[in-house]
């Protein structure tokens with residue numbers, strides 16, 4: 536949809552582009568009316584005070600409320616509903632199971648008449664999160680509905696930044712309510728999923744206006760969008776990197792693969808910023824935060840601090856700081872840190888590694904000289920279509 540004549544997706548992509556511009560040039564003025572935080576120490580202090588700096592994801596809550604967007608006591612109760620699933624997920628799914636899941640989805644993509652890497656990785660991540668939740672079947676996640684949902688949330692997020700006419704807001708709300716109803720009907724039609732939803736509803740009887748469908752929707756979006764985007768960035772970086780032994784014999788270079796992936800998460804972090812609002816006026820490191828002030832914490836900015844990273848804007852596949860583990864932990868925060876750290880961080884890191892092991896087993900890539908760019912929806916992903924650069928090792932081409 537267009538807001539003031541500009542496509543809402545372009546508005547969000549421009550915001551992330553501005554975060555990169557600011558990271559490259561501290562004098563660049565970030566155009567949005569929010570306080571931008573890009574210092575590692577300030578970000579850490581904010582993350583350690585989740586009661587003062589609460590989540591600010593109204594755009595997401597136009598679809599549903601869940602642990603991702605909740606704050607305070609409500610968040611604690613919601614997090615308790617799903618945290619045990621995530622804690623046990625890496626035990627339930629060992630690395631060989633994860634490699635198999637990703638290999639299977641890549642193979643299925645090759646056999647279909649539509650090979651779309653983003654969709655393949657979303658489907659693989661979906662199978663992983665479904666299994667983590669103990670479900671026998673993959674959660675219904677029809678791609679056309681998922682794409683519509685992402686687009687609708689992009690509209691909402693863009694409106695939160697630049698405003699929208701009352702008609703536009705109303706139209707978008709009605710559209711989102713219809714999307715939610717579709718997910719609800721699909722999910723209730725799956726017996727095992729219906730049983731899980733009903734169990735969550737019972738466990739959550741103390742949470743006001745609880746919807747198990749809404750809670751899980753947020754969890755599934757959190758689990759699938761960022762993981763698939765991270766894998767796309769890893770492959771995009773491969774196409775710019777020239778040949779490395781790790782790309783040919785990944786299973787013999789797993790440590791190097793992890794270092795390569797850390798560098799991908801540093802430079803092309805799938806979640807480039809997070810949003811908070813300050814509930815109580817406070818000061819951190821000389822920065823003042825007023826009551827009810829909206830704040831954007833630029834993960835891109837934190838990851839580009841030259842105090843901690845040599846040549847921070849350069850992508851180095853074997854970055855010394857990662858090899859030596861010499862960086863301070865609060866300077867590398869793709870999953871943030873503190874109490875609101877990503878609930879699936881351990882699983883996500885394993886998925887990136889195993890997804891790449893499955894990919895490298897089957898594919899090599901051709902060099903890409905197209906100009907680099909990103910698209911931002913619910914996560915940042917490369918704008919270049921990667922499919923033309925892939926070579927199926929078995930067949931020669933995709």
Ligand code: HEM
Pocket residue numbers: 590602603614621664667754757758759761762765804805806809810869870871874875876877878879880882883884887
């Ligand atoms: C590369 C992949 C991933 C990245 C970069 C990532 C990053 C993040 C970040 C930055 C946050 C914090 C958002 C904020 O504070 O505003 C977050 C939260 C969250 N993530 Fe992830 N994530 C990834 C994968 C996953 C996976 C695989 C799952 C589940 C299986 C997951 C589940 C969640 C949940 C539930 C939250 C909300 C945590 C809370 O209750 O506060 N994420 N993630």
